Structure formats: structure tokens, C-alpha cells
Amino acid sequence: MDISTWFNQFTNDMIIALLTGERSYTMAGYFNEVSDDEKAERPSALVDETVKFVRAIRKHFMGLIMFQFVSPFLRHYFPYFKNKSDDFIRNIKFINQRMDAIIKRRREEIENTPLDEPLPSDLLTSIITANTPRDINYDKIDDKEVMRPMNDHEIRVIIFDGIIAGTDTTANTISFIVYYLAHHPDVKRKMLNEIDRIFQDDKTRPITENDVHNLKYCEAIVKEVSRIFSVVHVFSRCLEKPDEIGGYQWPAETMIKISVDAIHHNEEYWDEPDKFNPDRWMVEGFEPRKNSFISFGGGLRVCPGRKLAILELVCLTALLFRKYEIDLIDKKSPLRTESGVITACNELLVEIKLRN
Numbered sequence: 001m002d003i004s005t006w007f008n009q010f011t012n013d014m015i016i017a018l019l020t021g022e023r024s025y026t027m028a029g030y031f032n033e034v035s036d037d038e039k040a041e042r043p044s045a046l047v048d049e050t051v052k053f054v055r056a057i058r059k060h061f062m063g064l065i066m067f068q069f070v071s072p073f074l075r076h077y078f079p080y081f082k083n084k085s086d087d088f089i090r091n092i093k094f095i096n097q098r099m100d101a102i103i104k105r106r107r108e109e110i111e112n113t114p115l116d117e118p119l120p121s122d123l124l125t126s127i128i129t130a131n132t133p134r135d136i137n138y139d140k141i142d143d144k145e146v147m148r149p150m151n152d153h154e155i156r157v158i159i160f161d162g163i164i165a166g167t168d169t170t171a172n173t174i175s176f177i178v179y180y181l182a183h184h185p186d187v188k189r190k191m192l193n194e195i196d197r198i199f200q201d202d203k204t205r206p207i208t209e210n211d212v213h214n215l216k217y218c219e220a221i222v223k224e225v226s227r228i229f230s231v232v233h234v235f236s237r238c239l240e241k242p243d244e245i246g247g248y249q250w251p252a253e254t255m256i257k258i259s260v261d262a263i264h265h266n267e268e269y270w271d272e273p274d275k276f277n278p279d280r281w282m283v284e285g286f287e288p289r290k291n292s293f294i295s296f297g298g299g300l301r302v303c304p305g306r307k308l309a310i311l312e313l314v315c316l317t318a319l320l321f322r323k324y325e326i327d328l329i330d331k332k333s334p335l336r337t338e339s340g341v342i343t344a345c346n347e348l349l350v351e352i353k354l355r356n
């Protein structure tokens, strides 16, 4: 199977559940698509609805570039661009309607729950209740603008950002992990030893918080893959005031592109930077030099989902490899990727068998 597509559905269903508390069924949709006879045991209307929603989100993400690079004149008066941009606008209206319905439903649920009863622990519930009497920090700061609850538009944007930023990034990283493990049998063996030691051959029990703390080598693999083949290969900063960078003077408002690959493969910061070596993260007290590991960015705008992403990747790696043997169909074939906003895996053909 092409496991990269499955990973995409998995991280999507996961992030929607964590951020909105709603179930998403794109994995079931993918199962129905690839399986001829057997179908997922989910109501097909629900599956179709979430698949449509998620396709709309992806379409929006891919279409953003149109509004950045095609001038308003072309978008308004040139039929080809006008049709495309009208289509994207209809698409975002559909997404907004769906998101607003979810927010409205949750607001009603919260209002109907007595104050002393617990609420679900998803992000949507947290941001709806922020700065309301349900917030433990309610009314602690004397500033009306800081302490006002968020409106639906603000909530929608936060959730939407999380879904967009938290799906493809994590999905592609796990594809890269599978690829690197297939090419480094010594690392894979060591990882399986750790997994088997922790789960004691139990292939089905749920993973616990304690397990995650003990899966140190799996975590090292996640970090090393993120270092050697980062999904986000470049991010930007704009200079607020004139500054000197790299021995040159730059005026205010210069856009600086930070190359993640250049920093992750720099000998000044990393020993043998081109070597895939998860053990470097296992050395007692090891910490990369400040700003030399920037898979998740850095500073004030650092990725807010980084801990969740690492947790998700460690769990997924351990749970998959505990139960399945996963191998590339063609070890000689290079990793098939495409670089845009992120580096995405186009296809990763694998053979999966139950581990004995």
C-alpha cells in the first residue's frame, strides 16, 4: 500500500479530534476507497461528510498560493483566474459554514453543562471558555481587551490554523521515519528491542504515559529524522529594524529566509551532520546548540504543536512497529518528495505484515 496516504488520513482524523472534539472519518473513507469488498463499519453519510470537509481544507491550503501570487486584476477580470478564485472562495465559504456549525454546537453544549461539571478537554472547548467564568484565570487581569472571550471568527481561525499546520507536517515526518528505518536495519533493530522491552510482546494493550517516557530511542529517531530530513525546510522572519546578519547590513522590513536544511547539515553545529544517527540524542545531557535544531522554528513564533507532534510520532512509531513488519517495496527507489511550503512525500509503497 501507499502508506503516506494512510498517514495523511490518520493525522487528519487525530488533529480534528484533538482540536474540535468531533470525530473525523477520513481513514474510514480511505479504507472504503482501497477495499473492494470489505467496507468500514461507519455510517457512510458521516464518512462522506468528513471526507468532503477535509478535501475542502486541503483544496484551500493548496489554493492559498493563488491569492499570494496572482494579482487582484487577473483574479477579477481574466476568466481562467476568475473561475479558479471564485471556486476557492466558494470552497472557503463551505469550510467556514462547517466550522461555524461545530462552534455553535459546542457553545450550546457548554451552556447546557452546569458550571461544576467537567467539560471535554479539546482545544475548541478551551478557547470558547477562555476568559469566561469557567476559566481558572477569569477576571485576573484588569484589561478588558485581554480578558474578553474570543468571538467565533477568532476561534475558527485558531482551529483552522491548527488543522492545517498539524496534519501534513506530522504525516510526512512519519513517512520519512518509515523510509529511514527501512534503510538503517541496525537502528530498526535497536528500536524494536526498546519496543519489545516496554510492551513485553503485548501487541494490543493501549500505550500509557509511562511508556511514552520510556520510549527514549523512538523519540531519538523522531528527532533525528526531523533533523536530517525536515518537513519544513524554510521559514521566514521580517526585520523590525535595520540589523547585521552574516556580516551584511540589512534595512528594516527585509524578509529573511531561514534555511532549516543548511543549519541542520552544518558541521559547526552537528558532528557528521549527514549521518543518520539517532544515538546522538541518547547521550546523557545532550542538548543541541541554541537554534541549531529548528524543525519546529524558534523564538516567539515557535510551533505551538511541537510537543503534541513529537508525542504523536513517538506513539505512532511504537504502536505500528510493535505489531507490524513494514518494509519498502523497492529499497533502491529514492524517497519521492515534492517541495512547496513543506517537503511532502508523494508516495511510499510498503509491504505490511503482522509481526510474529
Ligand code: HEM
Pocket (backbone or CB within 6 Å): 015, 161, 162, 163, 165, 166, 167, 169, 170, 173, 231, 232, 235, 236, 294, 295, 296, 297, 298, 299, 300, 301, 302, 303, 304, 305, 306, 308, 309
Ligand atoms: C512534525 C510536525 C510539525 C512540524 C515539523 C512543525 C513545524 C512548524 C514550523 C517550522 C513552524 C514555524 C515556526 C516559526 O516560524 O518559528 C510551525 C508553526 C506552527 N505550527 Fe507546527 N509543526 C508540526 C506540527 C504541528 C502541530 C501538530 C500543530 C497543531 C496542533 C502545529 C501548529 C502550528 C501553528 C498554529 C503554527 C503557527 C505558529 C505562529 O505563527 O505563531 N504544528 N510549525
